[in-house]
Amino acid sequence: MPDVTISHLSKKFAATTVLHDIDLTIRDGEFFTLLGPSGCGKSTTLSCVAGLERPTTGSIAVGDRTMVDTAARTFVPPEGRNLGMVFQSYALWPHMTVAQNLALPLRIRKVDRRRQATLIGEALDKVGLAGMRDR
Ligand SMILES: Nc1ncnc2c1ncn2[C@@H]1O[C@H](COP(=O)(O)OP(=O)(O)OP(=O)(O)O)[C@@H](O)[C@H]1O
Numbered sequence: 001m002p003d004v005t006i007s008h009l010s011k012k013f014a015a016t017t018v019l020h021d022i023d024l025t026i027r028d029g030e031f032f033t034l035l036g037p038s039g040c041g042k043s044t045t046l047s048c049v050a051g052l053e054r055p056t057t058g059s060i061a062v063g064d065r066t067m068v069d070t071a072a073r074t075f076v077p078p079e080g081r082n083l084g085m086v087f088q089s090y091a092l093w094p095h096m097t098v099a100q101n102l103a104l105p106l107r108i109r110k111v112d113r114r115r116q117a118t119l120i121g122e123a124l125d126k127v128g129l130a131g132m133r134d135r
């Protein structure tokens with residue numbers, strides 16, 4: 001993934017400022033951890049990167065692509081960012097099997113069925129869950 005560049009990122013919820021003018025660059029290939037007490041704004045920062053929250057001010061770019069820039073009124077919606085996010089609380093469809101949950105984003109991207117089966121098999125193998133695909 002290209003560099004992620006966060007500039008002057010601030011986020012307010014009503015009167016409460018949660019993110020205070022953050023500048024941060026995450027380099028291509030870097031494994032980066034946000035560490036801090038509960039409520040310090042880790043999830044809010046990730047949600048701004050993913051496009052689930054709109055910053056109050058600031059900009060976020062991935063490579064040379066600006067995803068959000070409040071000054072320029074740029075906002076790429078989450079589905080246009082080509083980013084993945086794993087939520088703190090699991091976000092699975094309870095009426096779908098494991099394999100169907102994994103297939104959903106692939107279906108939305110119109111990946112053909114055979115390729116879906118390959119990708120789902122690889123993902124489950126990687127995390128040791130191959131036996132759970134039909135749960
Ligand atoms: N939609 C919202 N409306 C109002 N306040 C919010 C909203 N989302 C988050 N907050 C507040 O913003 C602050 C930061 O929350 P956030 O979820 O980013 O913290 P966190 O660092 O991820 O915490 P945790 O370690 O508990 O996951 C908290 O005070 C939280 O109550």
Ligand SMILES: [Mg+2]
Binds near residue numbers: 042043044088
């Ligand atoms: Mg959190």
